Amino acid sequence: xxxxxxxxxxxxxxxxxxxxLGELKERGxxxxxxxxxxxxxxVTASQIRQDFNNFGGFGQQGYGYxxxxxxxxxxxxxxxDRQHSLVIIGAGHLGQAIAGYTNFTRRGFVxxxxxxxxxxxxxxxxxxxxxxxxxxxxDFIRENNIEIVVFTIPKEQAVPMAKRLETTGIKxxxxxxxxxxxxxxxxxxxxxxxxxxxxxxxxxIDRYEKSLNP
Ligand code: NAI
Numbered sequence: 782x783x784x785x786x787x788x789x790x791x792x793x794x795x796x797x798x799x800x801x802l803g804e805l806k807e808r809g810x811x812x813x814x815x816x817x818x819x820x821x822x823x824v825t826a827s828q829i830r831q832d833f834n835n836f837g838g839f840g841q842q843g844y845g846y847x848x849x850x851x852x853x854x855x856x857x858x859x860x861x862d863r864q865h866s867l868v869i870i871g872a873g874h875l876g877q878a879i880a881g882y883t884n885f886t887r888r889g890f891v892x893x894x895x896x897x898x899x900x901x902x903x904x905x906x907x908x909x910x911x912x913x914x915x916x917x918x919x920d921f922i923r924e925n926n927i928e929i930v931v932f933t934i935p936k937e938q939a940v941p942m943a944k945r946l947e948t949t950g951i952k953x954x955x956x957x958x959x960x961x962x963x964x965x966x967x968x969x970x971x972x973x974x975x976x977x978x979x980x981x982x983x984x985x986i987d988r989y990e991k992s993l994n995p
Contacts, residue, residue: 802852814845868894871934880907936960
């Protein structure tokens with residue numbers, strides 16, 4: 782089945798499967814039934830079977846799932862069986878925190894550059910990478926085949942920046958600025974808003990408390 786037929790809801794669940802399978806692999810577990818996976822992950826076994834059926838099942842009747850195979854297949858589907866190079870625009874608090882997080886590299890997201898418009902930051906090192914003037918970003922992207930650009934700039938700056946980068950060959954923007962970006966179809970945008978997650982948390986606090994005092 783082609784990826785385009787797989788719902789975004791299923792795709793959104795794959796990283797979690799990937800994480801759990803990675804842990805099982807590290808513990809030396811070679812195979813697992815959908816029921817066992819269901820018990821660990823607190824997802825119904827039928828949900829797991831349905832999700833994996835989107836990709837041809839991966840399982841064998843009476844055997845369960847081969848952990849290593851499943852892990853590799855999911856990593857291929859997620860495109861993390863290969864490396865992606867990325868740069869960060871906006872080397873402030875959030876930009877530096879993201880750039881400093883080495884685990885992304887383990888997943889194949891290789892941090893190649895950081896750009897800012899504040900001269901005081903030029904030359905500052907984040908891991909092995911020096912912050913450069915943002916005016917150099919287009920050339921840098923072209924010369925280094927950068928695929929992903931992380932936006933950690935103020936929202937007013939994000940829309941014109943996306944426009945500037947349209948013809949550089951980037952494939953995606955990981956957008957932390959609180960604004961929707963209108964880009965051509967060849968550029969994928971993933972918006973990340975931590976406050977959405979906090980609001981969901983707040984809702985769940987309320988819901989739990991109301992259930993105690995209906
Ligand atoms: P910050 O002020 O520490 O860093 C912003 C950096 O962007 C500064 O170094 C500034 O010089 C630079 N900058 C501004 N315009 C630029 C341009 N045109 N080109 C290059 N660099 C430019 O701010 P912080 O806390 O790091 O937040 C950055 C952005 O991320 C803000 O828009 C903020 O609202 C957003 N944010 C989003 C979160 C989310 O969950 N999506 C969470 C926290 C912040």
